[in-house]
Amino acid sequence: MTDSAEPTGPRERDAWLRVFHEAREGARPLVCFPHAGGTAGLYFPLSAALAPGVRTVAVQYPGRQDRCAEPVVEDVTLLADEIARLLAEAPSGPAPVLFGHSMGALVAFETAARLEHRHGATPAGLIVSGMQAPYRRPARCLPDGDDEAVLEALSALGGTDPAVLTHPELRAMILPALRGDVRAATAYRPGSCPSLLSCAITAWAGREDELAGADVRAWAEHTTAAFRTRHFAGGHFYLHGFPPPVVEAVRTALTHVTATPAPSPTRTRT
Template sequence: MTLPTAQGESRERAAWLRVFHDAHEQARTLVCFPHAGGTAGQYFSLSAALAPDVRVLAVQYPGRQDRCAEPAFEDVALLADEIARLLAAPRPASSPVLFGHSMGALVAFETAARLEHRYDAAPAGLIVSGMQAPYRRTASRLPGDGEEAALDALLRLGGTDPAVAGHPELRAMILPALRSDFRAATAYRPGSCPSLLSCPVTAWTGRDDGLTHGDVHAWAEHTTAAFHTRDFAGGHFYLNGFPPLIVEAVRTAVTRTTGAIVRTRTRKDI
């Protein structure tokens, strides 16, 4: 068997983990996981707002945009396996905070569990948004289990521009990955890795999303550390575009789990 080269590992990491803005040496790291059908680029504005104090690594799942030639994953556990492996090696200087919305919350949670229980590299914190706690999920498979059902569901939740539905080229680009993501999310069952974390967990939701108090607060059962929750005005995609209120909430959650950011002054600062 041929071992992967350092250059090959670097290319693989760059394919999965996108960096949009420079960060300073003491920056905290925030790893962001998109929703079903989502892309790394949806975290560009958050990265711009948090830089240079927070280094955002946005996960790009296979099967979309520049990775459209690769098969999309239809298993949350396998997706988390790959991401945890890349985050664990080389071992980062400081532990990252993981942040996932909707399906991305499940992937972030499973990645956090693998980092802690398989790699002894527990994250500094976990932020989950727009998703029931794993053992509260009752989602069934989509009617027909097809691309059209996945797109209809995403449109109802407000997760994409309705104009996409009438644009054949755009539909062809997003539907295969969206269908695979919905299959992964609806088939997900926890238990592929120990699910009790030692890092703080923060759970967020939109007030009009339909999640119950119990759905959100049950995330507390997955940590032995602090638990925080908050709701925001809006529906399932309350965080779209990352308005200032959401950016500051993310910044607060990151610094609460990693400590205040102290920058070393350089000649440019003087």
């Protein structure tokens, strides 16, 4: 991690924040956070579908693909510290909407909290997918070196081609990042930064996911603004490849979360 007092160079920013398609001047940024073991490239189809009206920015965590020589950050809050700093230093423009899936939802949430409470740069909205609200997460422990447990969990979620998990060389490539990310997600506990946001939150999940509806709805406790939920056909990785219904839901969510409705105790479920 870099010293926050030092200016961020283009190479550092480009390492963390990837833009795949050109967007119109003044387009609102949608900052996307991958799941455990995921990469920025997973959001390429969404970026293509939303351009040029939305400037999709995908986060590339250290320890994977072209950043494989860097150590994996095994702490959600440290990831959020760095990403929030980079976003806060971005040139002036529309406030971003943050969108995270699974572990990425936790990183997006902590990043939103830092932007608002530490940098005075409240995001326009937060979309969280496939994850319980922070205080509803059960305490879990991942034994050191238990790679098979990590792979079995990933396989059960249906997020990776089974052929990848049974190929020794491919397994060796993905395991370091996956192991570190799973440790970060299992060790995560909220509280290092104020967790009440003033931006709207939208929470999504797959209908066949194991997430309890109450755990998804509990995200409402983290905003003083509007809250919406939605369930999609499929399991934990219902958004894989970003089929048209999910893309349209993102467009709708961007409209909802940036409408800046007046704070209200009444939550809207769609």
